[in-house]
Amino acid sequence: MITVLRIGHRPERDKRITTHVALVSRAFGADKIIVDKVDDKLKRTIDNVSKKFGGNFELEFGNYSEAIRKFKGTKVHLTMYGVPIEEKIDEIKKIENIMVIVGSEKVPRPIYEMADYNIAVKNQPHSEVSALSIFLDRLGREKGLKGELKIIPQEKGKKVLRIPGREECLALLDKYGADDRLKRHSVMCSKVALTTGKGCDSDPRLLEAGALLHDIGRTVTHSIFHGVEGYKILKREDMDETIARFCSTHVGAGLLKNTAKKLKLPDQDYIPRTIEEKIVCNSDTLLKGDKVVTIEEIAENYKKKGLASEVPRLKRLNSYLEKKCNFRIEDLMKLNEQ
Numbered sequence: 421m422i423t424v425l426r427i428g429h430r431p432e433r434d435k436r437i438t439t440h441v442a443l444v445s446r447a448f449g450a451d452k453i454i455v456d457k458v459d460d461k462l463k464r465t466i467d468n469v470s471k472k473f474g475g476n477f478e479l480e481f482g483n484y485s486e487a488i489r490k491f492k493g494t495k496v497h498l499t500m501y502g503v504p505i506e507e508k509i510d511e512i513k514k515i516e517n518i519m520v521i522v523g524s525e526k527v528p529r530p531i532y533e534m535a536d537y538n539i540a541v542k543n544q545p546h547s548e549v550s551a552l553s554i555f556l557d558r559l560g561r562e563k564g565l566k567g568e569l570k571i572i573p574q575e576k577g578k579k580v581l582r583i584p585g586r587e588e589c590l591a592l593l594d595k596y597g598a599d600d601r602l603k604r605h606s607v608m609c610s611k612v613a614l615t616t617g618k619g620c621d622s623d624p625r626l627l628e629a630g631a632l633l634h635d636i637g638r639t640v641t642h643s644i645f646h647g648v649e650g651y652k653i654l655k656r657e658d659m660d661e662t663i664a665r666f667c668s669t670h671v672g673a674g675l676l677k678n679t680a681k682k683l684k685l686p687d688q689d690y691i692p693r694t695i696e697e698k699i700v701c702n703s704d705t706l707l708k709g710d711k712v713v714t715i716e717e718i719a720e721n722y723k724k725k726g727l728a729s730e731v732p733r734l735k736r737l738n739s740y741l742e743k744k745c746n747f748r749i750e751d752l753m754k755l756n757e758q
Contacts, residue, residue, distance in 0.1 A: 421517050422450040422561060423491070424552070427484040427531070428524030431459040440549045441522055442466050442479060448556035449563050450520070452478035454487050474567030488534050493517030495535045498551045499527065502538035509558050512537065520555065522548045570623070572662075581660050583625045586610075589632035596639040596653060604710040606632050611755050612703035612712060617696070619746035626696040630666030634700055637667055644683050647671045647690070662694075669693070670701045672722075673733040692737075695744070702741050705734055712753045 424445040429438045438455060439462060445453045446469070455462065458481045466479045488495060494515045512518070521535060532538055541551040556562075572579040584592070593603055610631035617627045637650025650667030674691035675683070692701045706712050708721075715738050719731045742748065 421493075422556070422559070423493075423519045424450045424453040425484060425487055425519055425521045426453060426455045426524075427521065427527065429455050429457045429459065430524070431457055431462070435459070435462065437524070437547075437549065438462060439465055441552060443469065444549055444553050444556065445520075446470065446475060446477040447562075448553060449559070449561035450477070450556065452480060454480045454482050454484070456482065456484040456487075470567070472567050472569045475563065485530075488519070488521070488531075491519045493519055494537070495519045495521060496537045496539055496555075497521040497523075497527075497531055497535035498541065498548065498555055499523070499532070499538050500540050500543055500545060500551075501532075502540040504543065505539050505541050505555065505558060508537060508539060512539075513559060518559075520552065522552050524548065568625070570625070581662055583623075584629050584633075584659070584663065585625075586628055586632065589629055592633065592657065593636060593639075596636060598636065598639050601709065602635060602638055605707060606635055608710040608712075608755065609634065609700070609703050609707060611758075612706060612752055613699050615752060615755065616699050616703060616741060616745050616747050620695060620741075620744050622695045622699060622745075626662070626694075627699060629663055630696055630700040631703060633663065634666045634670045634704055644671065645685065648686055651688075665689075665697060666700050669697045670704050672701075672727070672730045673705070673737040674701060679730075698737060698741060699745070702737050705738070706749070706752065711756050712749070714749055 424441070426438055426441050438459070442453050442462065443466070446466070463479050466477070470477050494512070494517065496512060496518055498520065521531060523531070539555065541554045568583055568585060570581040570583060572581050590603070593606065598606070610628050613627040613631040614624055617624060633650070633654060635646065635650065636653050637646035637648065640646065640649040640653070647668045647670060651664045654664040654667060668688060668690055669692040671690065675685070676691070680690050692698045705718055706715065708717070715735060719734065722728065722731050722734065
């Protein structure tokens, strides 16, 4: 666990710097920050960031001397007068419970004595924000933070993806008149997707949203066009393309261009590309209503519908995900009993 202690905060003068100290702490893997002066605006800012971008980062207020005295772990004070970070970082990496002490303009002399380590990122005057950033980066305990907003890296410009939460997705199904059968199927699809996704590098927020909304087009039609209709619904609801694509890419193992053309579907991409799209697609395939069944049973059902040509691709996708996400159908079928 990593706790950052910010001492010398002056609410009337240091709002921006202390905010940056807190944001760096959260982004680079700290679990909480203790600030020695109460600042309600600061707390609202940090709580809002955590809500939007994820994580369980905490902000507390308290006397710094008491916080240091009560802390059961190793205390690391960042100061330009300390030992160069290169000499001690490997030693510090082995410590589990760390308090990182970050000062402001002038640090009281006793802090140097109370600290187990006085560490310098540079033995030159510079910002406490940069010192904390570099130290936490070298410590290497950054966590995967997942909230309702997700930054999509871009070479140019900026893109932020808003991922609807479970309650919003369920409310959207209700809005379009989804019956109980469809809702049970969608909820089970989300359970299968989330269980599958645990074994690989996937975003559970996207999996849940995509699985809950993938069949919303069935409120319009149960034909092969339900994927297209669902895509249209989500675009009308101002959902990002990333979310809307779960509707158009979940049918079968994703429809090839020539298949989509034969079925007279609109000219667009129906192939699941991302790991999340593939998992949701496969999760839906493995369901008969709200029950997980074997891939063989699904294959037989496809043959009866005259879609035998799609079976090899269904099996390939399932086999790929079994290896990629390290799951077994037998484990997923246990969800039927819950």
